[in-house]
Amino acid sequence: MADLLEVSALTKRFGGLVAVNNISFSVREKEILSVIGPNGAGKSTLFKLISSFLRPTSGEVRLKGERISDLAPHIAARKGVVRTFQETTIFKNMSVRDNVIIAHHLRSTASLLGFFLGTGTAKADEAAFGASADEILALLGLSSLAGEIARNLPHGHLRALGIAIGLATSPSILLLDEPFAGMNHDETMRMVAMVRRLRERGLTILLVEHDMPAVMKISDRIVVLNFGQKIAEGTPAEIQNNDKVIEAYLGSEDEAIGL
Amino acid sequence: MTRSVKIAPVAAFLAIVFIAVPVLISASGRIDLYYTLTSVALLSIASAGVWLTFYIGRINIGQGAYALMGGYVSAILVVTYGWSFWLTLPVAGLFCAAASVLIGLPILRLRGVYFAMVTLVLTEVARLLALALPITNGAKGMVSIPLPGALTILGLTIIPDFATLHNSRLAFYLLAVALMLVCFAVVYRLVHSRVGKLCQSLQQNEDLASSIGVNIAYLRVIAYAVSSFFGGVAGAIFAAISQSIYPSSFTVTDSVNFMLNCFLGGLGYVFGPMLGTLVLYFGWDLLFQTGRFQLLIYSTLMIVLMLFLPNGLLSLAATTRKKG
Numbered sequence: 001m002a003d004l005l006e007v008s009a010l011t012k013r014f015g016g017l018v019a020v021n022n023i024s025f026s027v028r029e030k031e032i033l034s035v036i037g038p039n040g041a042g043k044s045t046l047f048k049l050i051s052s053f054l055r056p057t058s059g060e061v062r063l064k065g066e067r068i069s070d071l072a073p074h075i076a077a078r079k080g081v082v083r084t085f086q087e088t089t090i091f092k093n094m095s096v097r098d099n100v101i102i103a104h105h106l107r108s109t110a111s112l113l114g115f116f117l118g119t120g121t122a123k124a125d126e127a128a129f130g131a132s133a134d135e136i137l138a139l140l141g142l143s144s145l146a147g148e149i150a151r152n153l154p155h156g157h158l159r160a161l162g163i164a165i166g167l168a169t170s171p172s173i174l175l176l177d178e179p180f181a182g183m184n185h186d187e188t189m190r191m192v193a194m195v196r197r198l199r200e201r202g203l204t205i206l207l208v209e210h211d212m213p214a215v216m217k218i219s220d221r222i223v224v225l226n227f228g229q230k231i232a233e234g235t236p237a238e239i240q241n242n243d244k245v246i247e248a249y250l251g252s253e254d255e256a257i258g259l
Numbered sequence: 260m261t262r263s264v265k266i267a268p269v270a271a272f273l274a275i276v277f278i279a280v281p282v283l284i285s286a287s288g289r290i291d292l293y294y295t296l297t298s299v300a301l302l303s304i305a306s307a308g309v310w311l312t313f314y315i316g317r318i319n320i321g322q323g324a325y326a327l328m329g330g331y332v333s334a335i336l337v338v339t340y341g342w343s344f345w346l347t348l349p350v351a352g353l354f355c356a357a358a359s360v361l362i363g364l365p366i367l368r369l370r371g372v373y374f375a376m377v378t379l380v381l382t383e384v385a386r387l388l389a390l391a392l393p394i395t396n397g398a399k400g401m402v403s404i405p406l407p408g409a410l411t412i413l414g415l416t417i418i419p420d421f422a423t424l425h426n427s428r429l430a431f432y433l434l435a436v437a438l439m440l441v442c443f444a445v446v447y448r449l450v451h452s453r454v455g456k457l458c459q460s461l462q463q464n465e466d467l468a469s470s471i472g473v474n475i476a477y478l479r480v481i482a483y484a485v486s487s488f489f490g491g492v493a494g495a496i497f498a499a500i501s502q503s504i505y506p507s508s509f510t511v512t513d514s515v516n517f518m519l520n521c522f523l524g525g526l527g528y529v530f531g532p533m534l535g536t537l538v539l540y541f542g543w544d545l546l547f548q549t550g551r552f553q554l555l556i557y558s559t560l561m562i563v564l565m566l567f568l569p570n571g572l573l574s575l576a577a578t579t580r581k582k583g
Binding site for chain 2: 051053072073074077078082083084085089090091092093094098101102103105106108112115116118122125126165166168169
């Protein structure tokens with residue numbers, strides 16, 4: 001399979017601190033790749049670098065061979081790299097359906113003025129967005145909540161809505177920031193199944209996550225970070241038996257690795 | 260779908276402002292009320308602009324700057340360059356919109372209280388500029404601005420020369436109200452189109468809006484430019500009515516009032532600023548009789564209103580409708 005996203009020699013310094021140090025890896029098409037690591041390993045920074053919310057100090061990120069580092073986030077989104085957020089970041093005061101409809105922005109063919117005047121193109125756009133939003137909501141099991149104001153949703157559904165918003169942008173690669181955080185076992189299993197369904201639809205997924213059992217279950221490959229550096233890369237089985245990884249998790253942190 | 264339902268209230272409103280009010284005023288002989296109501300209409304146009312910046316999640320205390328700018332642009336073009344007032348009206352609006360793009364590009368990155376502080380300073384900067392620039396005639400201001408002349412298109416007189424009119428107050432009233440209706444129609448349409456949803460997405464979460472591909476900087480600047488256009492147009496008509504404009508015509512107090520109008524009427528409702536302006540303007544005048552307690556009572560009432568009706572006066576109507 002071809003490489004969709006390439007991260008090469010990516011480095012980010014904040015003053016004297018090197019949050020991400022010379023990291024390289026690539027994501028293949030239709031792959032689920034997870035980035036894991038103890039707290040403070042640089043996962044979130046890496047995530048923001050890939051989604052162009054931060055500019056790298058050096059190194060670059062390429063999507064289908066095209067450099068996307070240094071672009072504004074909305075341009076990176078237009079190129080096909082779309083992120084979800086760690087916190088349950090949604091448009092709180094809109095209905096669930098409106099949240100997904102608004103996220104179809106990249107597919108607009110009408111201009112702002114067109115939408116203001118209600119031209120034919122604008123009306124066609126809005127009809128298409130509505131239909132597509134309904135389909136996405138059905139896929140993520142949110143149809144029954146379509147009319148609900150988003151801030152009233154329970155935690156698990158909020159996360160699903162965050163993913164629905166990401167999907168609406170028709171990304172080539174979807175970046176999920178800790179999709180399982182704060183979920184109980186059942187919710188996690190449902191989310192694992194959902195992420196798998198997305199991949200079956202041809203989506204490439206990069207996720208940053210703490211939850212080891214879920215990561216081991218879901219990932220095709222895993223990249224492990226510690227102190228801003230990549231210490232391992234491989235299949236879940238390889239990672240579970242990697243000495244450096246075990247040391248990083250058990251040596252310095254009292255955190256379960258899910259064995 | 261709701262369009263047919265809304266014809267009734269719109270028709271009623273048109274009948275009130277264009278028929279009932281002039282009839283009542285001529286019956287009661289209180290010609291001065293025209294001036295008051297014209298002011299309310301103009302101030303509510305400027306407030307509608309402020310409301311629009313609230314709609315993208317920015318607290319704007321700088322509308323006075325654009326009203327002042329618009330007034331001066333129109334006055335200078337009419338007095339110094341002999342332009343027709345009718346041409347200066349859109350030009351004043353566009354000038355303010357252009358200026359707001361230049362000012363907005365750097366400052367719209369700021370959020371919350373930081374943006375509010377900068378806009379507050381803006382009004383003061385506009386006043387000092389009007390004092391200092393040679394073209395604005397300093398503290399003496401621009402006076403004896405001629406009344407708007409006739410507006411003729413293809414030999415057809417659409418609006419007669421205000422100076423020849425028997426009752427120019429009525430003419431100004433009709434002009435201001437008509438313009439107010441156009442402005443609110445524009446805002447209403449904006450809010451109820453996809454553009455409105457995009458603005459809301461900015462207000463609710465700029466990072467997420469950006470991540471779904473919304474060009475947030477562009478949208479913010481557009482909204483701010485429309486907002487300032489309204490301010491400029493309102494200011495231009497004010498200069499024409501009072502036939503004068505001074506550096507102190509619009510001050511920080513006015514900027515604050517534009518914002519209060521929005522708060523009072525309700526930030527969640529398109530017509531909030533219109534109601535807010537009406538209530539505030541007449542409320543202030545009614546309290547005039549209380550003499551030196553005017554400001555005290557006024558501010559106490561405002562605080563109480565904001566505590567108990569944080570969503571503005573129109574939220575009252577919305578809740579009764581829900582219950583009923």
